[in-house]
Structure formats: C-alpha cells, structure tokens
Amino acid sequence: xxxNQHPSARELSILQIDKQNxxxxxxxxxxxxxxxxxxxxxxxxxxxxxxxxLAPHDLFLKKILKARKxxxxxxxxxxxxxxxxxxxxxxxxxxxxxxxxxxxxxxVFNPSTYDLDIVYRxxxxxxxxxxxxxxxxxxxxIHGSVTWSKDASGVISKEKEPVTSxxxxxxxxxxSSKYERSYEMPFFELVSRFQNALxxxxxxxxxxxxxxxxxxxxxx
Numbered sequence: 001x002x003x004n005q006h007p008s009a010r011e012l013s014i015l016q017i018d019k020q021n022x023x024x025x026x027x028x029x030x031x032x033x034x035x036x037x038x039x040x041x042x043x044x045x046x047x048x049x050x051x052x053x054l055a056p057h058d059l060f061l062k063k064i065l066k067a068r069k070x071x072x073x074x075x076x077x078x079x080x081x082x083x084x085x086x087x088x089x090x091x092x093x094x095x096x097x098x099x100x101x102x103x104x105x106x107x108v109f110n111p112s113t114y115d116l117d118i119v120y121r122x123x124x125x126x127x128x129x130x131x132x133x134x135x136x137x138x139x140x141x142i143h144g145s146v147t148w149s150k151d152a153s154g155v156i157s158k159e160k161e162p163v164t165s166x167x168x169x170x171x172x173x174x175x176s177s178k179y180e181r182s183y184e185m186p187f188f189e190l191v192s193r194f195q196n197a198l199x200x201x202x203x204x205x206x207x208x209x210x211x212x213x214x215x216x217x218x219x220x
Contacts, residue, residue: 011039016175040166040173047082048146048162057089065095065135074098074117076138078194080214082146082171084162086139095135100186101158109148109156111189114138140190142182142217144171156186179216195220 015036022029051057064075077086090097096118101107118133141148146162148170156170163169172181182191197203198220212218 011035015039037166040169040171043173044082044146044162044164044166044169044171049083051083051085051088055085055089057085058092061086061089061095061137062093065093065137068134070132070134073200074136074138076140076197078140078142078190078197080143080210080217082141082144084145084147086137090137090139093135095137096133097137097139099139099141099158100190107158109158109186111186111193114193140193142172142187142190142194143178144169144187146171148186178214182216191216191220 015032018032022032068075079086087097087099098113098116100109100111100113102110102113118136120131120133145158146169147159148156149159149163149165149168150156150170170186172178172187181187198205210217
C-alpha cells in the first residue's frame with residue numbers, strides 16, 4: 001500500500017529532514033512531530049486491514065507448500081509489507097508460520113525460534129523416527145508488522161490485534177531513514193537472515209510485487 005512513490009512516503013522524508021534541521025538549530029519540533037505522527041498513524045491504520053476471502057494468498061501458500069519436497073529446507077517468505085495477509089492465509093489453510101517470536105503466552109521476539117521445527121512423533125515404542133509436519137513456513141517481516149509493539153524496556157512483542165499507536169508500533173516507515181532503521185533490532189536480525197538465505201547453495205529467489213525502491217534491499 002505504501003511504497004516510496006506514495007505521497008505519504010515523500011512527505012515523511014521531508015518532515016524527517018525538517019525535524020533534524022530544527023533539532024540542530026535547537027528549535028521547537030512539536031508541530032513537525034505531530035505531522036509525522038499523523039502520517040504514521042494513517043499508514044498503520046490503512047495496513048491493519050482484514051484479508052478478503054477472495055485474496056490470492058491462500059492459493060499461493062498452498063502451491064508453494066505442495067511444490068516443496070520433504071528433503072528440501074522450509075520455504076522462507078521475506079516480505080516488506082506490514083499487514084497480516086500471510087498470517088491470515090496460513091491460518092485458513094492450516095499451515096504453521098514460524099515468524100521469529102517465542103511460543104510462550106506472551107510472544108516476544110526471539111530469532112532462535114527460526115531454528116525450531118514441527119514434527120509428528122511415531123506412537124510405536126519400537127520406532128523413534130520423526131516425520132516433519134509438511135505445512136510449515138518461515139515468515140520474515142523485514143520492515144515490521146502492524147501487530148508488533150515495543151514496551152518501555154525495549155521488549156518486542158506480537159499482539160493478537162494490530163496496535164493503534166504509531167509510536168508503539170515496530171515498523172520501518174517509508175521515509176529516507178529506512179537504511180539506518182534496518183540496522184536496529186529486530187530488523188537487523190531479519191535482514192541478516194535474508195542475506196544468509198541468499199548465500200546458501202541451490203537457493204531460488206522469487207520476487208513478487210517489489211518496486212526495487214529500497215536501496216538496503218537492492219544492495220543485497
């Protein structure tokens with residue numbers, strides 16, 4: 001919904017520069033901050049939509065799960081979108097998404113969960129073989145998500161519903177500071193895993209709906 005070509009993205013970049021200039025001059029920035037918050041709140045609200053029943057995401061996930069062989073690594077989806085489209089689609093088709101958050105009651109960001117997997121265990125005591133559950137996907141939301149929030153101590157949690165405060169939301173908003181923000185957590189961890197995935201042998205990358213306007217992604 002919001003790429004670098006969107007008016008809000010250009011406005012945010014200009015406002016961020018204005019804010020920095022005012023701070024350098026030790027001038028009041030309250031009005032500029034309000035404008036920034038208004039635009040970020042609009043983006044957060046627009047991206048908190050519910051996935052329509054006729055959206056293609058369900059069929060897309062079914063096809064890539066079916067195409068994967070049992071001996072292949074798990075399919076990894078790297079998205080720059082903030083919305084819950086893939087989460088909703090996976091839930092509809094009975095697939096499990098491993099998204100970097102813990103399996104505890106309070107789901108906090110813990111990238112080691114990407115190293116976990118889901119298996120069937122044979123009921124027989126004679127056999128100790130493990131059969132991997134086929135409907136498992138890895139999801140990496142490189143620019144954050146509408147359901148991610150950060151508390152005062154810096155802990156990043158995944159909420160059941162989209163957050164309503166732009167200041168609490170863990171997102172890289174579309175502005176000129178994208179590159180710098182990508183070096184912060186949790187974005188740095190997600191970008192690093194994207195780089196590692198690209199370096200592995202026999203890796204195929206399919207690119208869908210990307211405008212190639214993010215320099216930090218293009219460089220990889």
